[in-house]
Amino acid sequence: MDDLFSLNGKVAVVTGASRGLGQAIAVGYAKHGAKLVVSDVLDVSETIKMVEEAGGEAVGMNVDVSSREQVKGMFNAAEERFGGVDILVNNAGILRSAPAEGLHDEDWDKVIQVNLKSQFIAAQEVFPFLKKRGGGRIINVASIAGLLAFNQAIPYNASKGGSVQLTRSLAFEWAQHNILVNAICPGIFLTGMTNDMLEQESFKEMVKAKVPMGRHAVPEELVGAAIYLASKAGSYTNGHAMVVDGGWTCHL
Numbered sequence: 001m002d003d004l005f006s007l008n009g010k011v012a013v014v015t016g017a018s019r020g021l022g023q024a025i026a027v028g029y030a031k032h033g034a035k036l037v038v039s040d041v042l043d044v045s046e047t048i049k050m051v052e053e054a055g056g057e058a059v060g061m062n063v064d065v066s067s068r069e070q071v072k073g074m075f076n077a078a079e080e081r082f083g084g085v086d087i088l089v090n091n092a093g094i095l096r097s098a099p100a101e102g103l104h105d106e107d108w109d110k111v112i113q114v115n116l117k118s119q120f121i122a123a124q125e126v127f128p129f130l131k132k133r134g135g136g137r138i139i140n141v142a143s144i145a146g147l148l149a150f151n152q153a154i155p156y157n158a159s160k161g162g163s164v165q166l167t168r169s170l171a172f173e174w175a176q177h178n179i180l181v182n183a184i185c186p187g188i189f190l191t192g193m194t195n196d197m198l199e200q201e202s203f204k205e206m207v208k209a210k211v212p213m214g215r216h217a218v219p220e221e222l223v224g225a226a227i228y229l230a231s232k233a234g235s236y237t238n239g240h241a242m243v244v245d246g247g248w249t250c251h252l
């Protein structure tokens with residue numbers, strides 16, 4: 001049967017995959033038939049185990065997405081082990097919060113480097129691999145902070161806004177190579193990034209009040225969007241910033 005959401009025969013590389021959204025996407029892709037390269041600065045063995053338990057296969061790598069050499073190594077490994085690359089999920093990201101007037105240069109640089117420049121570096125480095133396969137998909141994990149601003153998170157907001165524009169720019173340039181580039185803009189998901197915030201009553205109340213669905217999400221609730229954008233189902237979706245936020249950004 002022609003399965004719109006199948007990833008059988010596809011090879012996917014997911015960054016920041018040791019936990020949270022990257023881990024959920026990697027496991028979801030494995031369940032839909034993809035072979036995985038999962039990378040992170042942290043240990044990825046738990047994700048590999050989860051992929052294998054789901055019946056899939058994964059290579060794990062220690063990769064800092066700020067390093068072009070290490071990023072290149074990720075795609076070489078995918079080619080050596082699985083014969084090529086079809087899908088890149090630029091998921092690794094960090095959050096630093098501070099009021100604008102007290103923000104340090106190092107925090108600005110670090111957040112822009114990890115959240116934005118790394119997505120461009122990885123896209124550049126995966127380009128020849130995707131071309132060799134006759135095309136592919138790039139999915140940049142941005143945020144609703146790329147569309148609207150969170151308080152006291154200037155470099156984060158700027159990096160995610162940049163990610164959305166990077167997505168549109170690459171989608172425009174690389175459609176001719178059959179490379180489709182899209183972004184996902186999650187709302188609030190319970191992960192290592194948000195765990196501390198979601199333990200605060202005031203933050204929980206804010207989420208309840210702002211999100212029409214009245215709750216935050218769990219990582220598995222992002223997987224469907226990531227599969228759609230990587231599969232045949234998304235074959236005419238290009239340059240899109242897909243919001244998955246329980247309705248937060250649909251109202252004033």
Ligand SMILES: NC(=O)c1ccc[n+]([C@@H]2O[C@H](COP(=O)([O-])OP(=O)(O)OC[C@H]3O[C@@H](n4cnc5c(N)ncnc54)[C@H](O)[C@@H]3O)[C@@H](O)[C@H]2O)c1
Pocket residue numbers: 015016017018019020021022039040041042063064065066091092093094114141142143144185186187188189190191192193194
């Ligand atoms: N959780 C949310 O509510 C939410 C909302 C919107 C967007 N996002 C985005 O989703 C992505 C995943 O975040 P998450 O919520 O799963 O957070 P997380 O902190 O649980 O996971 C992020 C992962 O990225 C890794 N990472 C950080 N710096 C890295 C680097 N230099 N090189 C390689 N890996 C690195 C971390 O080690 C971690 O495993 C991020 O881009 C984040 O900005 C998250």
